Amino acid sequence: MSAEYDTTETLDVRGASCPMPVIETKQAIDGLAAGEVLEVLATDSGSVSDIAGWADGTAGVELLDQTEDGDVYAHYVRKTE
Template sequence: MSTDYDITETADVKGLNCPMPVVKAKQAVDSLEPGDVLAVIATDPGSMSDIKGWANSTDGVELLEQTEGDEGGETVYRHYVRRTTT
């Protein structure tokens, strides 16, 4: 993970499938201030493309990074999104 940003809030959407990771990410981002960073933690493999597509098509949202890793025998997808405007 990069170290050039601090996580402001985390949305744990493990166990939720499309479209809920994006819905929950949008709800969380809407409550952030410009410059704040949201970490979205998901188990849905589709969240990789879904979050990327949402961030790329949404004004005021910047996708910083996405990672995939094994945590306790479960594949977890982490997405880091910055709110850029109000």
């Protein structure tokens, strides 16, 4: 995984499939304060496009980065408001 972001919380949704990674990401982001970063760990390859699409269409969040390490996808999402 990446340590380049100062993550506030890590959400582990490994083993969950669509739409659960996005649903759980939204719930976790709702609990953060503006400026905090959520790291999401998923094994569903569809989470890459799903979380990117959700972030693009959702006010108040910014997708910072997505990385892949073997079969684990890490998503870094900042709450902006």
